[in-house]
Amino acid sequence: xxxxxxxxxxxxxxxxxxxxxxxxxxxxxxxxxxxxxxxxxxxxxxxxxxxxxxxxxxxxxxxxxxxxxxxxxxxxxxxxxxxxxxxxxxxxxxxxxxxxxxxxxxxxxxxxxxxxxxxxxxxxxxxxxxxxxxxxxxxxxxxxxxxxxxxxxxx
Numbered sequence: 001x002x003x004x005x006x007x008x009x010x011x012x013x014x015x016x017x018x019x020x021x022x023x024x025x026x027x028x029x030x031x032x033x034x035x036x037x038x039x040x041x042x043x044x045x046x047x048x049x050x051x052x053x054x055x056x057x058x059x060x061x062x063x064x065x066x067x068x069x070x071x072x073x074x075x076x077x078x079x080x081x082x083x084x085x086x087x088x089x090x091x092x093x094x095x096x097x098x099x100x101x102x103x104x105x106x107x108x109x110x111x112x113x114x115x116x117x118x119x120x121x122x123x124x125x126x127x128x129x130x131x132x133x134x135x136x137x138x139x140x141x142x143x144x145x146x147x148x149x150x151x152x153x154x155x
Contacts, residue, residue, distance in 0.1 A: 009038030019050030
């Protein structure tokens with residue numbers, strides 16, 4: 001869509017713009033649960049204004065970037081945790097098609113939506129593990145630790 005990766009909270013507004021700019025295309029947004037919560041009011045606008053769209057929510061009940069970056073530094077992670085939100089239920093209440101995804105079989109909803117013409121918005125609330133750390137996050141942490149250990153201020 002053009003919005004940079006990890007621009008938390010900007011996904012839904014960008015999806016509105018992309019959907020309006022290219023109404024003949026299917027707009028696809030991937031977002032985390034924290035980012036979606038930050039712009040939740042815009043979900044109604046997406047449902048109302050995007051002709052064909054898929055919203056994939058990676059729902060691990062955390063602000064994962066913060067948990068994986070600051071948790072190892074010793075910061076308390078309780079403020080970085082999010083209750084398990086039923087995004088599929090909210091999207092359905094707003095008029096979207098939606099499904100909670102826990103297994104690969106649950107993705108059949110996407111095939112069914114596509115086979116039916118891919119009209120409207122489909123939200124996939126993908127429940128994922130908060131314990132899995134993306135390789136790029138481990139690389140960022142290692143680089144930050146190296147920088148701290150070589151900094152004159154830490155010697």
